[in-house]
Amino acid sequence: MKLQVIDLSKTFDTKEAVKNVSFDVEEGEFLSILGPSGCGKTTLLRMLIGLITPTSGVILKDGVDITNAPPSKRKMGFVFQNYALFENMTVLENVEYALKIHKETKGIAHSTALALIEKMGLSEHMNKKPDSLSGGQQQRVAIARTLALHPDVILFDEPMSALDVATRLSLRKELKNIQKEYNTTMIYITHDQEEAFAMSDKILVMDTAVAVQHGTPEEIIKHPTNEYVKNFVVENLKIKIDSLSKYIDMTNE
Amino acid sequence: MNSPTATNKLSSKELFNKRNLSKIIVAVILFIVMVVPIIRMLFYIDGATFKSVFSSRNFYKALLNSVTSTLLSTVFSIILGYMLAWAINRTNIKAKFLFSVLITLPMLIPSISHGMGLIILFGNNGIITRLFSGSNSIYGFWGVVVGSVLYSFPIAFIMIADILKYEDQAPYEAADVLGIPKIRQFTAITYPYIRKPMISVIFAVFTMIVTDYGVPLSVGGKFQTLPVILYEQAVGQLDYATGSVIGLVLLVPALTAFLFDLFNKDKGNSAYVVRSYNKKNRVNDSIGYAIVILTSILVFLVIFSFIIQGFAENYPMDMSFSLRHFKRTFSTKGGKYLWNSILIALLTSVVGVVIACGTAYLTARMKSKLSRILHLMAIVSLAVPGLVLGLSYVIVFKKTLIYGTIAILIIVNTVHFFASPYLMIYNAFGKMNENLEDVGQILGVSRLRMIFNVIIPQSKYTLIEMFSYFFVNSMMTISAVSFLATSSNKPFSLLINQFEAYNAMDCAAVVALMILIINLLMKGIVFLIKTIGKKDAKQKTV
Numbered sequence: 001m002k003l004q005v006i007d008l009s010k011t012f013d014t015k016e017a018v019k020n021v022s023f024d025v026e027e028g029e030f031l032s033i034l035g036p037s038g039c040g041k042t043t044l045l046r047m048l049i050g051l052i053t054p055t056s057g058v059i060l061k062d063g064v065d066i067t068n069a070p071p072s073k074r075k076m077g078f079v080f081q082n083y084a085l086f087e088n089m090t091v092l093e094n095v096e097y098a099l100k101i102h103k104e105t106k107g108i109a110h111s112t113a114l115a116l117i118e119k120m121g122l123s124e125h126m127n128k129k130p131d132s133l134s135g136g137q138q139q140r141v142a143i144a145r146t147l148a149l150h151p152d153v154i155l156f157d158e159p160m161s162a163l164d165v166a167t168r169l170s171l172r173k174e175l176k177n178i179q180k181e182y183n184t185t186m187i188y189i190t191h192d193q194e195e196a197f198a199m200s201d202k203i204l205v206m207d208t209a210v211a212v213q214h215g216t217p218e219e220i221i222k223h224p225t226n227e228y229v230k231n232f233v234v235e236n237l238k239i240k241i242d243s244l245s246k247y248i249d250m251t252n253e
Numbered sequence: 254m255n256s257p258t259a260t261n262k263l264s265s266k267e268l269f270n271k272r273n274l275s276k277i278i279v280a281v282i283l284f285i286v287m288v289v290p291i292i293r294m295l296f297y298i299d300g301a302t303f304k305s306v307f308s309s310r311n312f313y314k315a316l317l318n319s320v321t322s323t324l325l326s327t328v329f330s331i332i333l334g335y336m337l338a339w340a341i342n343r344t345n346i347k348a349k350f351l352f353s354v355l356i357t358l359p360m361l362i363p364s365i366s367h368g369m370g371l372i373i374l375f376g377n378n379g380i381i382t383r384l385f386s387g388s389n390s391i392y393g394f395w396g397v398v399v400g401s402v403l404y405s406f407p408i409a410f411i412m413i414a415d416i417l418k419y420e421d422q423a424p425y426e427a428a429d430v431l432g433i434p435k436i437r438q439f440t441a442i443t444y445p446y447i448r449k450p451m452i453s454v455i456f457a458v459f460t461m462i463v464t465d466y467g468v469p470l471s472v473g474g475k476f477q478t479l480p481v482i483l484y485e486q487a488v489g490q491l492d493y494a495t496g497s498v499i500g501l502v503l504l505v506p507a508l509t510a511f512l513f514d515l516f517n518k519d520k521g522n523s524a525y526v527v528r529s530y531n532k533k534n535r536v537n538d539s540i541g542y543a544i545v546i547l548t549s550i551l552v553f554l555v556i557f558s559f560i561i562q563g564f565a566e567n568y569p570m571d572m573s574f575s576l577r578h579f580k581r582t583f584s585t586k587g588g589k590y591l592w593n594s595i596l597i598a599l600l601t602s603v604v605g606v607v608i609a610c611g612t613a614y615l616t617a618r619m620k621s622k623l624s625r626i627l628h629l630m631a632i633v634s635l636a637v638p639g640l641v642l643g644l645s646y647v648i649v650f651k652k653t654l655i656y657g658t659i660a661i662l663i664i665v666n667t668v669h670f671f672a673s674p675y676l677m678i679y680n681a682f683g684k685m686n687e688n689l690e691d692v693g694q695i696l697g698v699s700r701l702r703m704i705f706n707v708i709i710p711q712s713k714y715t716l717i718e719m720f721s722y723f724f725v726n727s728m729m730t731i732s733a734v735s736f737l738a739t740s741s742n743k744p745f746s747l748l749i750n751q752f753e754a755y756n757a758m759d760c761a762a763v764v765a766l767m768i769l770i771i772n773l774l775m776k777g778i779v780f781l782i783k784t785i786g787k788k789d790a791k792q793k794t795v
Contacts, residue, residue: 072697
């Protein structure tokens, strides 16, 4: 599976939210879209899933034009920052709901859901309602619900920004494991440089509405294309590492 | 960012797309049933009637009566409401729930029965009049004032309690630490917080009292108010033109209150309630007990008077228990009217809940510029007093097929009581996760299916509250329906007017009691469903 985004743009009224963004994503790749709040990351992601229709540009999936395909026909999953779970259903019901709705998957709904719940470490919570779970647990349910339909690509819209540091770190590992195990392509939005560099095969750096650099973490560190990438990404990353490194030194002493 | 379509400008092409079409259709329907009749009524007014009403002495006398009695009742009602809200929210008295139920009981019976209760208690043959061998007549100004307070203070209490409940207590703690005196705390913290929402409460209570005909009709005697004249002219003498002129006058306070609320965004509730009230103060507790107990006694007295009057063989001569009045009530078509009422109330609840839900879904979860117009249509009924609505409906529908059927009463009740339940579900829908429909789209679940599987189940308790609101109000209303009731579709509550007119207070008391019992049953069922449901949910999470 290969995803190609060509010259994608979206204009609201007169405001250009996304302007001529192009990039490719290979099968099984982890791509982070990194940029400050309001730079158009979410709009870009919503165009990829089909919740927003682009003003212009093309999205190809394995060479097929899916620019105007309905979201459910794209074989893509989407994980929201605020989980968007069905509060009236238990964890199990949340995960198996979509499978039960579709005729083809109805028969395997229960077993698939149980397996995913176990994989996400939620077995003991499967009969609970979401409001009695922690934020991290809720996000795991949301991920399990997305995985249930076996998407080729999963899109993440800042999925961890509401979680505490410890939960983030463990969830990061799990995401990487899932990526490897299912060979799922993942596109991940974040404004956190460190998160992007820790998790990604490639990073797309965005400034207001435009993509300014697309490359591996090494390429971006070594050859930032302009001052913005240098300041927003590289310098910020250095500051974070500097401020922590003295403690790392201390532990070595 | 999440719903950028909401900020898009509408082109004519977009205006008539599938999404907007449903909004336009609902808005047009609401406009037809809510606004068109009022406009039609205003066109009924002719110059001659207008002049004759505004040059008659009776009109000005009634206007003055209305204004003076309403002003005074509003003041008392707000003071009592505030004291009760304070006792429930700012003291540590026990059995708050029980007291809250007791002091809101008057909301379950028709306004006219409050006047009736006063007559039974304080009239010439009244229970209390005889007890203290007093002779002062309750009829007139003071009767209207006391009756109106009885009728309206529970609403004042509920609205003010809602304001106090959501007031953050952290500033008071800070002020205490800084040693700021209580008086300063009131002027600097409390007053700015409650000012605007209190104006809304005052408007609401004033409008409620000034447009009510039940209390002054029963206990006013020669003291006539505008709604009584409207009622007597339009219902009694079928003089719709005069009625319409007075209706126009009564629209003014209701419309003012509506517009004030519309532009007053400051609803009082603190954005964050850091701390709720938890001080311990024995003196305050004692005062709190005194307030709620005295009020409960007052409320209980009225209900007690119905029981005495309705079930004594022949009050005050023969006090032995008897079902005579009960039987008489049901022998004179009472059974049929009771059945009418229950049917009307149930159907109004079903129709009302469905339409309010559908409308709120369009306004709260499919936001666009049209949503705001639709939202306005959905709450505009707040600006129309029941009496005026009923008059406008009889003018429009008198010669149609539905006149005289229970259908017209279901429609008018749905319109009359639409705004509050609509706002309940609008708020519930608005608070739900904004991405649920997006999830549905991604998972390949249709919007309709999402509504039935996710959106509706998540708001089930709100739906039950809405159902009960429509039901209780349809059971007890005597305003709009009084214009549209005929001998075949008459609701039970209007029997009170009829029995009172014949001075059959005993039967009227039976009717009031029956309505109270049915409404209490409804409230009890709602309470049970909620407690059982919440207990189940708790057990599941443990």
